[in-house]
Amino acid sequence: MLKINEVILQTVTKVVVFIILTLAIYLFFSGHNAPGGGFIGGLVLASSFVLMLLAYDMETIRKGLPLDFKLVGASGALIVVLTGLGAIVFGEPFLKQAIFSFSLPLYGRVEFSTVTLFEAGVALAVVGVVVTIILSIAEDV
Amino acid sequence: MIKTILIISLILFGISIFITFYRIIAGPTFPDRVLAMDVIGVNLISTIAIVSVLFQTRAFFDVILVLGILSFLSTISFSKFIERGVIIERKRDI
Numbered sequence: 629m630l631k632i633n634e635v636i637l638q639t640v641t642k643v644v645v646f647i648i649l650t651l652a653i654y655l656f657f658s659g660h661n662a663p664g665g666g667f668i669g670g671l672v673l674a675s676s677f678v679l680m681l682l683a684y685d686m687e688t689i690r691k692g693l694p695l696d697f698k699l700v701g702a703s704g705a706l707i708v709v710l711t712g713l714g715a716i717v718f719g720e721p722f723l724k725q726a727i728f729s730f731s732l733p734l735y736g737r738v739e740f741s742t743v744t745l746f747e748a749g750v751a752l753a754v755v756g757v758v759v760t761i762i763l764s765i766a767e768d769v
Numbered sequence: 770m771i772k773t774i775l776i777i778s779l780i781l782f783g784i785s786i787f788i789t790f791y792r793i794i795a796g797p798t799f800p801d802r803v804l805a806m807d808v809i810g811v812n813l814i815s816t817i818a819i820v821s822v823l824f825q826t827r828a829f830f831d832v833i834l835v836l837g838i839l840s841f842l843s844t845i846s847f848s849k850f851i852e853r854g855v856i857i858e859r860k861r862d863i
Contacts, residue, residue, distance in 0.1 A: 637845065639773060643843070646836055647808060651835075651838070652832055655831060655835075658831075662828070662831075663828060663831050663856055664831065667787070667858045668835075672835065672838065675839070675842055678842060682842070682845055682849060682857065685857070685858045685859060685860055686857060686858070686859050686860070687859065687860050692807070715855065753836075762857070763857075766856065766857035
Protein backbone atom coordinates (compact mmCIF):
# COMPACT_ATOMS: atom_id res chain seq x y z
CA MET A 629 0.00 0.00 0.00
CA LEU A 630 1.16 3.49 -0.78
CA LYS A 631 2.54 5.29 2.24
CA ILE A 632 0.66 8.52 2.84
CA ASN A 633 2.76 11.58 3.49
CA GLU A 634 1.25 13.99 6.00
CA VAL A 635 4.18 16.29 6.72
CA ILE A 636 2.34 19.36 5.40
CA LEU A 637 -0.71 18.86 7.61
CA GLN A 638 1.39 18.25 10.73
CA THR A 639 3.61 21.27 10.11
CA VAL A 640 0.61 23.53 9.50
CA THR A 641 -1.08 22.16 12.63
CA LYS A 642 1.87 23.10 14.83
CA VAL A 643 1.39 26.77 13.87
CA VAL A 644 -2.38 26.95 13.53
CA VAL A 645 -3.10 25.39 16.93
CA PHE A 646 -1.49 28.37 18.65
CA ILE A 647 -3.54 30.81 16.55
CA ILE A 648 -6.72 28.97 17.54
CA LEU A 649 -5.72 28.94 21.23
CA THR A 650 -5.06 32.70 21.09
CA LEU A 651 -8.46 33.29 19.52
CA ALA A 652 -10.09 31.13 22.21
CA ILE A 653 -8.51 33.14 25.03
CA TYR A 654 -9.43 36.42 23.30
CA LEU A 655 -13.04 35.28 22.90
CA PHE A 656 -13.13 34.15 26.53
CA PHE A 657 -11.99 37.52 27.90
CA SER A 658 -14.03 39.67 25.51
CA GLY A 659 -17.26 38.25 26.84
CA HIS A 660 -18.24 41.28 28.92
CA ASN A 661 -19.16 43.93 26.39
CA ALA A 662 -18.55 42.18 23.07
CA PRO A 663 -19.51 38.89 21.43
CA GLY A 664 -17.78 36.02 23.16
CA GLY A 665 -17.80 34.37 26.53
CA GLY A 666 -17.18 31.06 28.16
CA PHE A 667 -19.30 28.90 25.88
CA ILE A 668 -17.82 30.19 22.61
CA GLY A 669 -14.29 30.18 24.03
CA GLY A 670 -14.74 26.59 25.15
CA LEU A 671 -15.98 25.53 21.73
CA VAL A 672 -13.01 27.16 19.96
CA LEU A 673 -10.66 25.54 22.49
CA ALA A 674 -12.27 22.17 21.76
CA SER A 675 -11.80 22.74 18.02
CA SER A 676 -8.06 23.17 18.58
CA PHE A 677 -7.99 19.78 20.32
CA VAL A 678 -9.93 18.32 17.39
CA LEU A 679 -7.36 19.74 14.96
CA MET A 680 -4.53 18.12 16.94
CA LEU A 681 -6.43 14.81 16.94
CA LEU A 682 -6.93 15.07 13.17
CA ALA A 683 -3.28 15.70 12.39
CA TYR A 684 -1.84 13.16 14.82
CA ASP A 685 -3.45 10.15 16.42
CA MET A 686 -5.10 9.38 19.71
CA GLU A 687 -2.09 7.76 21.37
CA THR A 688 0.21 10.73 20.70
CA ILE A 689 -2.31 13.23 22.05
CA ARG A 690 -2.94 11.12 25.16
CA LYS A 691 0.80 10.94 25.80
CA GLY A 692 1.43 14.64 25.25
CA LEU A 693 -1.70 15.90 26.98
CA PRO A 694 -2.53 13.51 29.82
CA LEU A 695 -5.93 14.97 30.72
CA ASP A 696 -9.04 12.99 31.49
CA PHE A 697 -11.61 15.11 29.69
CA LYS A 698 -14.52 13.66 31.66
CA LEU A 699 -12.80 14.98 34.81
CA VAL A 700 -12.26 18.38 33.14
CA GLY A 701 -15.97 18.67 32.34
CA ALA A 702 -17.00 17.61 35.83
CA SER A 703 -14.63 20.08 37.51
CA GLY A 704 -15.99 22.86 35.28
CA ALA A 705 -19.53 22.09 36.42
CA LEU A 706 -18.29 22.05 40.03
CA ILE A 707 -16.73 25.52 39.60
CA VAL A 708 -20.02 26.83 38.16
CA VAL A 709 -22.00 25.51 41.13
CA LEU A 710 -19.45 26.79 43.67
CA THR A 711 -19.52 30.34 42.25
CA GLY A 712 -23.30 30.19 42.46
CA LEU A 713 -23.20 28.96 46.06
CA GLY A 714 -20.63 31.59 47.03
CA ALA A 715 -23.31 34.25 46.79
CA ILE A 716 -25.44 32.44 49.37
CA VAL A 717 -22.59 32.72 51.93
CA PHE A 718 -22.81 36.51 51.71
CA GLY A 719 -26.58 36.51 52.11
CA GLU A 720 -27.40 37.19 48.47
CA PRO A 721 -29.60 35.12 46.12
CA PHE A 722 -28.13 32.16 44.22
CA LEU A 723 -25.89 33.09 41.24
CA LYS A 724 -25.73 36.77 42.22
CA GLN A 725 -22.48 38.22 40.84
CA ALA A 726 -20.21 40.87 42.31
CA ILE A 727 -17.79 43.26 40.63
CA PHE A 728 -14.60 44.86 41.97
CA SER A 729 -12.42 47.43 40.35
CA PHE A 730 -8.92 48.53 41.26
CA SER A 731 -6.16 50.43 39.50
CA LEU A 732 -2.83 48.94 38.51
CA PRO A 733 0.30 50.97 37.79
CA LEU A 734 1.09 51.36 34.06
CA TYR A 735 -2.15 49.69 33.00
CA GLY A 736 -4.96 51.73 34.48
CA ARG A 737 -8.27 50.61 35.79
CA VAL A 738 -8.94 46.88 35.98
CA GLU A 739 -12.38 45.48 36.58
CA PHE A 740 -12.68 42.01 38.00
CA SER A 741 -16.03 40.38 38.42
CA THR A 742 -16.96 36.95 39.63
CA VAL A 743 -18.68 36.36 36.29
CA THR A 744 -15.18 35.56 34.96
CA LEU A 745 -14.87 32.60 37.35
CA PHE A 746 -18.35 31.43 36.34
CA GLU A 747 -17.39 31.69 32.66
CA ALA A 748 -14.17 29.75 33.33
CA GLY A 749 -16.29 26.95 34.73
CA VAL A 750 -18.58 27.05 31.69
CA ALA A 751 -15.56 26.92 29.33
CA LEU A 752 -14.05 23.91 31.16
CA ALA A 753 -17.40 22.09 31.08
CA VAL A 754 -17.83 22.73 27.35
CA VAL A 755 -14.29 21.57 26.51
CA GLY A 756 -14.68 18.41 28.55
CA VAL A 757 -18.05 17.47 27.11
CA VAL A 758 -17.20 18.19 23.46
CA VAL A 759 -13.84 16.38 23.47
CA THR A 760 -15.36 13.42 25.34
CA ILE A 761 -18.16 13.14 22.76
CA ILE A 762 -15.74 13.31 19.82
CA LEU A 763 -13.32 10.80 21.36
CA SER A 764 -16.07 8.31 22.16
CA ILE A 765 -17.52 8.60 18.66
CA ALA A 766 -14.07 8.02 17.15
CA GLU A 767 -13.28 5.04 19.36
CA ASP A 768 -16.28 3.03 18.19
CA VAL A 769 -15.19 2.88 14.56
CA MET B 770 -21.72 55.58 -4.32
CA ILE B 771 -19.64 53.20 -2.20
CA LYS B 772 -22.83 51.83 -0.68
CA THR B 773 -24.17 50.90 -4.12
CA ILE B 774 -20.91 49.12 -4.98
CA LEU B 775 -21.03 47.15 -1.73
CA ILE B 776 -24.65 46.11 -2.27
CA ILE B 777 -23.92 45.03 -5.85
CA SER B 778 -20.97 42.95 -4.62
CA LEU B 779 -23.21 41.34 -1.99
CA ILE B 780 -25.67 40.37 -4.74
CA LEU B 781 -22.84 38.93 -6.81
CA PHE B 782 -21.62 36.89 -3.83
CA GLY B 783 -25.16 35.58 -3.42
CA ILE B 784 -25.25 34.49 -7.06
CA SER B 785 -21.82 32.86 -6.63
CA ILE B 786 -23.00 30.91 -3.58
CA PHE B 787 -26.09 29.79 -5.51
CA ILE B 788 -24.00 28.53 -8.45
CA THR B 789 -21.70 26.67 -6.05
CA PHE B 790 -24.75 25.17 -4.37
CA TYR B 791 -25.68 23.64 -7.72
CA ARG B 792 -22.24 21.99 -7.78
CA ILE B 793 -22.92 20.49 -4.33
CA ILE B 794 -26.21 18.97 -5.50
CA ALA B 795 -25.10 17.79 -8.95
CA GLY B 796 -21.40 17.18 -8.30
CA PRO B 797 -20.40 13.93 -9.96
CA THR B 798 -17.90 12.87 -7.30
CA PHE B 799 -17.46 13.39 -3.58
CA PRO B 800 -14.30 15.57 -3.82
CA ASP B 801 -16.23 18.01 -6.04
CA ARG B 802 -18.79 18.46 -3.29
CA VAL B 803 -16.10 18.98 -0.62
CA LEU B 804 -14.39 21.60 -2.79
CA ALA B 805 -17.73 23.34 -3.39
CA MET B 806 -18.36 23.48 0.36
CA ASP B 807 -14.93 25.06 0.88
CA VAL B 808 -15.74 27.66 -1.80
CA ILE B 809 -19.03 28.43 -0.03
CA GLY B 810 -17.08 28.97 3.20
CA VAL B 811 -14.72 31.45 1.51
CA ASN B 812 -17.69 33.26 -0.06
CA LEU B 813 -19.41 33.51 3.32
CA ILE B 814 -16.29 34.99 4.91
CA SER B 815 -16.09 37.62 2.16
CA THR B 816 -19.80 38.36 2.53
CA ILE B 817 -19.43 38.95 6.27
CA ALA B 818 -16.45 41.25 5.65
CA ILE B 819 -18.49 43.32 3.17
CA VAL B 820 -21.47 43.42 5.53
CA SER B 821 -19.24 44.71 8.32
CA VAL B 822 -17.92 47.44 6.00
CA LEU B 823 -21.49 48.30 5.02
CA PHE B 824 -22.73 48.55 8.60
CA GLN B 825 -19.49 50.24 9.76
CA THR B 826 -19.13 47.94 12.73
CA ARG B 827 -16.33 45.82 14.16
CA ALA B 828 -18.57 43.27 15.82
CA PHE B 829 -18.42 40.73 13.00
CA PHE B 830 -14.64 40.24 12.93
CA ASP B 831 -14.84 37.44 15.47
CA VAL B 832 -17.37 35.73 13.22
CA ILE B 833 -14.87 35.85 10.34
CA LEU B 834 -12.16 34.21 12.46
CA VAL B 835 -14.41 31.48 13.83
CA LEU B 836 -15.86 30.74 10.39
CA GLY B 837 -12.35 30.50 8.93
CA ILE B 838 -11.31 28.00 11.61
CA LEU B 839 -14.45 25.90 11.11
CA SER B 840 -14.08 25.89 7.32
CA PHE B 841 -10.43 24.82 7.64
CA LEU B 842 -11.31 22.01 10.07
CA SER B 843 -14.20 20.70 7.96
CA THR B 844 -12.14 20.65 4.77
CA ILE B 845 -9.30 18.79 6.51
CA SER B 846 -11.63 16.22 8.02
CA PHE B 847 -13.44 15.56 4.73
CA SER B 848 -10.11 15.19 2.92
CA LYS B 849 -8.87 12.77 5.55
CA PHE B 850 -12.11 10.80 5.29
CA ILE B 851 -11.69 10.54 1.51
CA GLU B 852 -8.03 9.57 1.75
CA ARG B 853 -8.07 7.21 4.74
CA GLY B 854 -11.66 6.21 5.44
CA VAL B 855 -11.17 7.07 9.13
CA ILE B 856 -11.01 10.55 10.60
CA ILE B 857 -9.38 10.16 14.03
CA GLU B 858 -7.20 7.09 14.10
CA ARG B 859 -6.11 5.24 17.19
CA LYS B 860 -2.48 4.61 16.29
CA ARG B 861 -0.54 5.67 13.24
CA ASP B 862 1.24 2.92 11.38
CA ILE B 863 4.63 4.42 10.68
